[in-house]
Amino acid sequence: MLVRTHSWNLSPKEAVALQRRLAGQVITEDRLGRVRFVAGVDVGFEEQGKITRAAVVVLQLADLSLVEQVVARRPTHFPYIPGLLSFRECPTVLAALEKLTVTPNLLLCDGQGIAHPRRFGIACHLGVLTGLPSIGVAKTRLTGQHGPAPDERGGWTPLADKGETIGAVLRTRLKVRPVFISIGHRISLLTAIQYVMACTTRYRLPETTRLADKLASGSKKKRA
DNA sequence: GCGACAG
């Protein structure tokens, strides 16, 4: 598939300025058609961090069966700085997305969407650059406050910051720590929660994320 | 100044 892009050779200050500008392009309401293919995106590292490895898997939403999987590797060019994660991971993820022959209708990203200091986490960045609806699925919190999430599967409580709801703390399974869901692009929070649950079967994380994670980090020499 | 801090 084709993707938009921009310079990635930026200083942290320039990156922050770009986030403030691109944040204005995020669409926070449902603007997605029928969702048939859902993609999962994840990133891993090789050579002690020297190489960034991005994996994208495309599943058929109906039965969560694997339709396509691609991997891309690039030299790591930006450090990990809380709030600027996308500048470290996007270039390689975009390279992987360009290899896809099937265009997904929705992107589930590993990290935050608008639940970010400048409301522009990696899910927003990937959504805006691809033009695809996207959702941020993070394992831990970056910013915002919240109460306890309900115990039952599918239960959630708002993640708030400065008076606004920026996401949901969602219990995907009974007795497991909740995940942090937030809007990436072209989708509402309620719809995002429904798709995340639709992609989650017997584990805490959605199948898209699990398969992408396996491809991004577990194929070189780890688990048997 | 101090504490927080996606992956």
Place this chain on the structure above:
DNA sequence: ATCTTGTCGC
């Protein structure tokens, strides 16, 4: 994220 073995609990 990554470096790393066994171990506690459902």
